[in-house]
Amino acid sequence: MNDISQAFAKAIQLITQLDANLLEIVSLSMRVSLTSVLIASLIGLPLGAALALYKFPGRGFFVVLLNAFMGLPPVVVGLIVYLMLSRSGPLGVLGLLFTPTAMIIAQTCLITPIIAALARQTIMDANVEYHEQLRALGAKSFRIMKTLLWETKYSLLTSVFAGFGRATAEVGAVLIVGGNINHATRVMTTAIALETRKGDIELALALGIILIVISLILTTIVMNIRDAAYKYYN
Amino acid sequence: MNRISTIVIAVLICMSFNSACANEQDFITLSSTTSTDNSGLLDYLIPKFKEKTGINVRVVAVGTGRALLLGERGDVDLLLVHHKTSETKFVENGFGIERRNVMYNDYVIVGPKQDPANIKNVKNTIEALKLIYDQATPFVSRGDDSGTHKKELELWSQAGVDIQQYSGTWYREAGASMGATLNIANEMSAYTLTDRGTWLSFKNRDDLILLFENDPPLFNQYGVILVNPERHPHIKYNEAKLFSNWLTSSEGQQAIAEFSLQGQQLFFPNSGQNIAASEAK
Amino acid sequence: MHNVSTLPLHINHLHVTRKGNLLLCDIDYSIDTAGVTVILGPNGAGKSLLLQVAHGLVAPDEGDLKWNTLSPHPQQSWRAFVFQKPVLLRRSVRANLGYVLSLHKVEKSKHHELIEEALEQTGLAKLAERNARVLSGGEQQRLSIARAWVLKPKVILLDEPTAELDPAGTAAVECLIETIAQQDTKILMTTHDLGQARRLASDILFLHQGRLVEFSPAQNFFQQPQTEAAQKFIAGKLLNGGQKK
Numbered sequence: 032m033n034d035i036s037q038a039f040a041k042a043i044q045l046i047t048q049l050d051a052n053l054l055e056i057v058s059l060s061m062r063v064s065l066t067s068v069l070i071a072s073l074i075g076l077p078l079g080a081a082l083a084l085y086k087f088p089g090r091g092f093f094v095v096l097l098n099a100f101m102g103l104p105p106v107v108v109g110l111i112v113y114l115m116l117s118r119s120g121p122l123g124v125l126g127l128l129f130t131p132t133a134m135i136i137a138q139t140c141l142i143t144p145i146i147a148a149l150a151r152q153t154i155m156d157a158n159v160e161y162h163e164q165l166r167a168l169g170a171k172s173f174r175i176m177k178t179l180l181w182e183t184k185y186s187l188l189t190s191v192f193a194g195f196g197r198a199t200a201e202v203g204a205v206l207i208v209g210g211n212i213n214h215a216t217r218v219m220t221t222a223i224a225l226e227t228r229k230g231d232i233e234l235a236l237a238l239g240i241i242l243i244v245i246s247l248i249l250t251t252i253v254m255n256i257r258d259a260a261y262k263y264y265n
Numbered sequence: 266m267n268r269i270s271t272i273v274i275a276v277l278i279c280m281s282f283n284s285a286c287a288n289e290q291d292f293i294t295l296s297s298t299t300s301t302d303n304s305g306l307l308d309y310l311i312p313k314f315k316e317k318t319g320i321n322v323r324v325v326a327v328g329t330g331r332a333l334l335l336g337e338r339g340d341v342d343l344l345l346v347h348h349k350t351s352e353t354k355f356v357e358n359g360f361g362i363e364r365r366n367v368m369y370n371d372y373v374i375v376g377p378k379q380d381p382a383n384i385k386n387v388k389n390t391i392e393a394l395k396l397i398y399d400q401a402t403p404f405v406s407r408g409d410d411s412g413t414h415k416k417e418l419e420l421w422s423q424a425g426v427d428i429q430q431y432s433g434t435w436y437r438e439a440g441a442s443m444g445a446t447l448n449i450a451n452e453m454s455a456y457t458l459t460d461r462g463t464w465l466s467f468k469n470r471d472d473l474i475l476l477f478e479n480d481p482p483l484f485n486q487y488g489v490i491l492v493n494p495e496r497h498p499h500i501k502y503n504e505a506k507l508f509s510n511w512l513t514s515s516e517g518q519q520a521i522a523e524f525s526l527q528g529q530q531l532f533f534p535n536s537g538q539n540i541a542a543s544e545a546k
Numbered sequence: 547m548h549n550v551s552t553l554p555l556h557i558n559h560l561h562v563t564r565k566g567n568l569l570l571c572d573i574d575y576s577i578d579t580a581g582v583t584v585i586l587g588p589n590g591a592g593k594s595l596l597l598q599v600a601h602g603l604v605a606p607d608e609g610d611l612k613w614n615t616l617s618p619h620p621q622q623s624w625r626a627f628v629f630q631k632p633v634l635l636r637r638s639v640r641a642n643l644g645y646v647l648s649l650h651k652v653e654k655s656k657h658h659e660l661i662e663e664a665l666e667q668t669g670l671a672k673l674a675e676r677n678a679r680v681l682s683g684g685e686q687q688r689l690s691i692a693r694a695w696v697l698k699p700k701v702i703l704l705d706e707p708t709a710e711l712d713p714a715g716t717a718a719v720e721c722l723i724e725t726i727a728q729q730d731t732k733i734l735m736t737t738h739d740l741g742q743a744r745r746l747a748s749d750i751l752f753l754h755q756g757r758l759v760e761f762s763p764a765q766n767f768f769q770q771p772q773t774e775a776a777q778k779f780i781a782g783k784l785l786n787g788g789q790k791k
Binding site (some may be wrong): 058095099117118119123124126128129210211213215225228229230231232233 | 291294296299303307321324326327337338339340441442443444445447448463466467468469470497499500
């Protein structure tokens with residue numbers, strides 16, 4: 032209990048002092064995760080919707096794959112992305128290893144399946160209600176997909192947020208491809224891992240508390256948007 | 266259509282923002298071991314080097330095994346590692362060039378205050394390990410192919426113990442960094458071999474204390490190696506060479522000697538001298 | 547808006563089979579009268595299915611159905627379909643109408659006028675900015691009809707449009723259907739409500755067990771039903787065997 036209360040004190044101290052290092056780490060975390068979520072949503076939402084609405088050979092296999100990839104260990108993703116981006120790997124010439132861009136790529140790989148799989152379920156459920164009506168109105172399949180994505184936007188927000196949660200919480204992938212380089216690729220989770228390793232449990236826990244608080248704030252905002260939308264539409 | 270172009274622009278801005286930050290300055294990438302990084306030595310040295318040359322050094326702190334692999338694959342520009350045998354092999358295989366001694370520090374054996382194997386007053390390292398083996402008291406190994414791990418395996422073999430067959434019993438392979446291994450040793454009331462720097466900066470000690478130190482076999486030589494530019498033409502050889510030169514120059518050596526933690530000097534510069542004495546035990 | 551001639555509607559030896567059940571059997575008829583044609587019959591007679599074939603939502607297994615010379619397809623904007631239970635989009639009443647217009651690529655400059663007109667016709671002008679999903683059942687169905695009407699179609703197909711509504715809602719919707727029919731739009735609708743058929747129909751198609759049993763002008767149908775099934779139905783008696791196996 033003592034450890035935790037000390038960590039709280041430390042966390043509050045770090046926040047109130049607006050510690051420059053802390054700000055740098057937090058802002059990099061948010062930048063990397065938000066960019067990943069944005070890209071993963073741009074890929075995952077249409078992908079999920081397409082898997083829900085279009086029939087093509089191998090779709091079943093693809094859906095199984097997608098759902099299995101939801102639980103992909105970050106370290107495995109990190110390793111694969113590392114091997115791709117490493118100077119000796121196929122994309123080595125880009126020189127992206129140990130940069131925030133590499134971390135974004137890894138996190139995007141990690142969360143696109145989550146967003147796509149959840150979006151697929153949402154769109155499938157909505158399609159049961161809407162499909163006949165939209166078809167009767169004269170919508171073609173691509174238009175139906177667009178309409179359903181827009182109609183379910185508040186539910187999809189939850190899927191996107193699940194992806195964001197995973198992105199901010201994971202450490203394995205960004206550690207391998209980012210390298211946890213101070214002032215360059217150090218984010219909250221890798222900093223926490225580092226401080227734990229150094230045995231500075233207090234600072235690690237303080238960083239953890241800050242991470243939890245940020246995620247609480249964001250969750251609250253998203254849930255409020257959702258609830259307001261739900262009340263408005265039902 | 267408008268909506269789509271807005272999204273595309275947003276993505277581009279995000280991407281350029283991120284890459285802009287990544288390329289803000291001249292830098293080289295150094296793979297080093299967690300022990301050097303965790304001690305704070307590099308945080309102390311790099312600003313001095315940057316002030317002099319304008320070149321920043323980005324440190325990827327991993328175990329010696331992975332540090333060497335990063336060098337082999339051309340993912341870093343130079344290495345600062347501490348396992349002579351692997352380093353020599355690395356250079357022989359053509360992955361690295363211009364290996365130089367930089368400094369040494371030493372390992373210590375830490376363990377629970379009660380010292381169940383009673384190693385506190387033994388004369389040398391081998392005897393201490395034999396006592397731990399005889400009593401089968403818990404011992405936590407890095408188990409991660411790091412320089413410290415390699416060193417520890419060498420010591421066990423010198424003590425005549427085939428340590429692998431006890432793995433999972435009293436001998437625990439953590440597969441973790443030094444700090445994490447110390448955390449585990451603390452929880453398990455176990456012995457472990459650690460570099461002095463990590464030990465001094467390690468805060469979560471509880472019942473762990475330093476039990477054995479100052480024996481030549483425990484000395485730990487650090488070397489700097491440049492990644493072979495013939496193998497990886499993209500690496501920043503010239504800048505990396507500057508750092509290597511600086512580390513081994515009198516200025517760099519003095520900075521290393523000045524660095525201390527809790528009043529103790531952690532690293533002893535030895536680029537100039539013939540270090541045969543400490544090498545040959 | 548639409549330069550197509552849609553009548554007569556030709557139905558040629560139409561068969562629809564689902565999972566081995568013959569649901570529509572040899573429907574063969576032509577409709578060339580304007581006004582309101584009501585497809586009447588007990589539950590399971592195949593009324594809705596016939597309407598869906600007429601909109602191109604279901605393809606017949608045998609025979610065909612043509613509006614004059616055109617095979618129906620849901621993307622034809624000269625014809626609209628209204629469901630028993632409309633699914634409205636989660637947006638304002640106005641935006642629901644705008645959606646259909648943009649779906650059929652109606653020029654943006656015309657949207658406002660068309661929407662206002664449809665809102666006026668259906669009595670929804672005051673609700674224009676309200677969220678469609680919070681409207682009452684009757685209002686929702688009126689919006690659903692407005693959504694059909696906004697494209698100024700030549701034909702509107704309505705499938706049991708008042709089955710889920712209370713009497714007030716039913717009255718409003720029936721009034722709307724009459725208004726639309728008077729403006730030279732062909733109405734083809736299903737109902738199992740005899741009273742509604744009497745109030746609205748200019749002619750009747752009577753379906754029973756997937757077959758077209760009787761077709762005649764409404765007045766004749768109600769005064770002198772020709773078949774036993776129709777006589778029983780008009781008398782309010784139960785007809786056995788809703789579905790033909």
